Amino acid sequence: MRAPGPLVIGHRGASGYRPEHTRSAYELAITLGVDAIEPDIVATRDGVLVLRHENEISGTTDVAARPEFADRRATKRVDGVSLTGWFTEDFTWAELSTLRATERLPQVRQASATFNGAEPILRLRDLLEILDAGAERTGRAISVVAEVKHPTYFASIGIPLDELIADELKAWDDGDRIIVECFEQTVLGEIRERGVRGRFIYLIESRGSAPDLVAKFGAKALPYSAQLTDAGLARLAKQVDGVSVDKSLLLRPTGPALVTRAHAVGLEVYTWTLRPENRFLAPGHRVGKIPSEWGDWRTEFGMILGTGVDGIFVDHPDLGVAARAEVTGEK
Template structure:
C-alpha cells in the first residue's frame, strides 16, 4: 500500500469524434508504457467535456492517457456508478427535473449535515435518466445535457475496448456513507461489490506483475479502513489519498500526521487494533 498526496487535473481538448470501439479486448495491444511517469486523466478529459462521462474518457484515451480515473459511488438499488459527489446537485440537471422535486434529503456526511439530491436515494434507472453538466461555469458548456451517468462496468469496458492497454484508477468514495444507506444481499459491503466488479473483468495482481501489466489498476481512497479491508480480498496496488494537512480522513477522522506509513502497514497486519491507536 502506498501513501500519496495526489493532485491531478483534467485536460482541455475537443471531444472525441469516434464512438466507443468494439475491439476484441483480448487482441494483442500495445503494452502500458513504464519508462516515464504515468499520465492519469482525472475524471477524464473534463476541461471541456463534463466529468466522468463516456465522452470525457474516450477523449482522454485519444489524447494518450495511460490511466483513466473515476470516483465510485452507489445507487439506491446497489449498482456502482461513476460520480464524484454524494449529491447530484452540482453536475446533473436534477434541479430542473420536476418529478424529483420532492426527493431532496438532509444527511450527515463526514460529520457535516448536507442537503440535496443524493445518489443513494435513486435507482440506477432514475440516475440514467439524468443528464450531466459541467461543474464550473468557466468551462465549455456546449456539451451539457448530452451524456448520462456511467456505471462502473461501463467505465471498465471503455478501458478494455481501447486499442492499446489503458489502466483504470478508481476511487472508493465516501464508503462509510454508502454502507450506511445502501444494503447488499449476504451482508456484503460497498468494498466487496467494488472488488467483485474488478475481479469479474480480470483485474488482479501486484504492481508490475504480468497480470497487472495486462490490466493496470490502482485503487485509491481517502478512507484508510476501506483500503485495509480490501487488502484481504485483492493484491492490486492501493493508494491512500490525503487532502490538506488539517482535513481528516473520510472514515477514521484522522489528520495526515496521524496516518504514517508505519501505522498503515501495522493496521493491515493487525486489523483488530482500533484505527485511532497509532503504534510506536
Template sequence: MKAKIGTWTTLAALWLAAPLMAAPLPTLDGTPPLVIGHRGASAERPEHTLASYLRAIEVGADFVEPDLVMTKDNHLVTRHEPEIGLTTDAPAKFPDRKRTAMIDGKPVEGWFAEDFTLAELKTLRAIQPHPDRSKEYDGQFEIPTLQEVIDLVRAEEKKRGRTIGIYPETKHPTYFAQMGKDMNTVLLDILRRNYFHHSSDAVFIQSFEISNLKDLSKRSKHKLIQLLGNESSTPYDQIINGSKKTYRDMMNPDGLAEIAKYAYGIGPSKTSIIPIDKDGRTMPRSSLVGWAHKAGLRVYPYTFRSEPRHLPAEYRNDLTEEMKRFFALGVDGIFTDEPATGVKARAEMGK
C-alpha cells in the same frame, strides 16, 4: 547535449551531468511518471462521463479515474460525490428529491445518488460544474456505471494497442456502509467478473478512509492508494472508530511506514508537497516524497489545473511548468483535469 533517453532514471543521470540545471529525482521505480485523467479529461468534457474518459484516453492518459458512489439498487456509478445536483440536471427532472443528508457528520443539501435507481439515474444528463469552464457539452452525456467504464477502457485498449489503467475511488465508504451498502464487495465482484485478479493488473483503488483499504488489502491483490486530505482533518472512519489520527499524522516517516503495510502508494494534495503561502506563492518543498519513497510508497499528487485560481502566479499561467516541477521532485504520477498537458509536460522532460 543530444542523447536517446531510455528511462526516467537515465534522464536524471543526464541532468546531473548538465551544468546550471537542477537534477530531477527519479520515481520510486525509475520509470516515467503516470498521467492520470482526473475524472477523465474533466477540463474539456463534463466530469465522470464516458466522453470525458474517452477524451483522456485519446490524448494519452495512462489511467482514468472513476469516482464511485452507489445507487438505491446498489449499482456503482461514477460521480465525484453522492450529491449529484451540482453535476447533473437532477434538480430540473426530480425537484421533489431534494433533501439534506449527513455526509461524514456534516449536513449537505441536494440530490443524492442513493435516492435514485440506476434506471432513474440513466434519465439524467451530466453538466459542467465549474463556472469558468465551457458549458457546450451540458445535457449530452449519461452517468456511466463502473462496468461501462471498464467496457470503454477494454475497447480502447484493443483499438490502440496499449494498456489503459483504471483508478477508482470509493467515495465516503462509511457513509454508504451506514445505509447497509458494502462498496468493497460490489467493487471486488465487478473487478473479478472482468478478470481483474492480480497485483499486476492496471487497477489502483484509492480512498480517503483507512478501514476500507485495510479490508481490501485482505480480500484482494489490487494496488491500494491511501489518499491524504487536509492535514488537520481526520479520516471519517477514524472519527467513527474513536481515533484522533489526522492526515498530518500519516505524513511523517512513522505514519508512512504504517501505510506501507497495506497500501502501494499515497495520493496527497500537491500542496502537501509544495506548500502555498497566504499570498498564493509557493514555499520550499516538504520531505513527503522522499519519506514516502523510503517507505516503499509511490506518490500520486492531486490536482493539476490550469485556471489562474489553481495555478500560482510564478508559473506564468503555464500548467506545464508546474507539472514539470513536480516531475523533477520524483513523483510517480499526477492527477490532472488536463491530461493532454500532462503528457506534453512529461514529453518535454524527456527531450
C-alpha cells in the same frame, strides 16, 4: 506500452474539456494518451455502482430541473458535512439513467459546459468496457484508478461499497490494471481482503483527518499530517502500496523530501490535481486576474514532476503528457 516516467492519470477522464465522468471525457482522455483513468464511485439504492464526483448530484446532472424528482431533494450529513440536494442512494439505477451530465465548474470551463445535457451518467461497468475498447484501439493497457467515495457513510445506510466494488473489479481484471484509492484506509483493506489484486493507494488531504478515523475516534482521530511523518509513513507502508497527496504538499519546500521519505519505506507517491487555470494554480504561477484563464501551468507541473512522484492526476491529459515529456526528455 506506456511512456517512461510517472503515470499520467485522467482525473474523471479529460474533465478539463468535457463534463466529468462522461463517455466523451473518458474516450478523449484515452486518445490524449493517459495511462489510467480515475472514476469516483458511489452507489444507487439498488446497489449499482455509478460514476459521479459525489453522491450529491445536483452540481453534475440535470436532476434539479426534473420535476418528477423534486420530492427526492433532501438534507443529509455525509462525513460530518451537512448537504442539501439529490443523492444517488435515493434513486434506482433505472431512474438515474434518465439524467444527463452537466459541467461541474461552468464559470471556469465554459467550453465544456456547452456539452451539458448531451450524455447520460455511467456505471463503473460502462467505464471498464471503455477501457477495454481503448486498449484495443491504442495498443496500450489503460488502468483504472478506482476512487471509493464515502464508504463509511454508505456502510452506515446499508450499502457495502467494498463488496460491490470488489465483485466488479475481480470480474474485470487479475490486478495488472487495477489501482484502488480512498481517503479512508479501512475500505482499502476490506477490498484487498475480498480478493482484489492490484495497488492500493491512500489519499491524504493537506489538513484534517480521515472520515473513517473520525467516525471511530471523534476529535481524537489521528490527523493526516501525523500519517506523513517518518513513523506514519512506515506504518502505512505495511498496509498500502502508496499515498496520493494534495499537490500543495509537494509545492512546499519540504515537498521533494516528502516524496523521498515515502519512497524510502517503499511507498509510491501520487498527487492531485494538476490544472492549468489560474483558479487552481499556486499564486506565483497565476497570469492575470481572470480565474478561468490559463496561467503558468508548465512551471507548476514541472515543479511537481521534479519531486519524483510516481503519478499525477490531471484534468487536461495532453498537458500532463507534455509536461512529463519535458521532464523525462521523452520524444
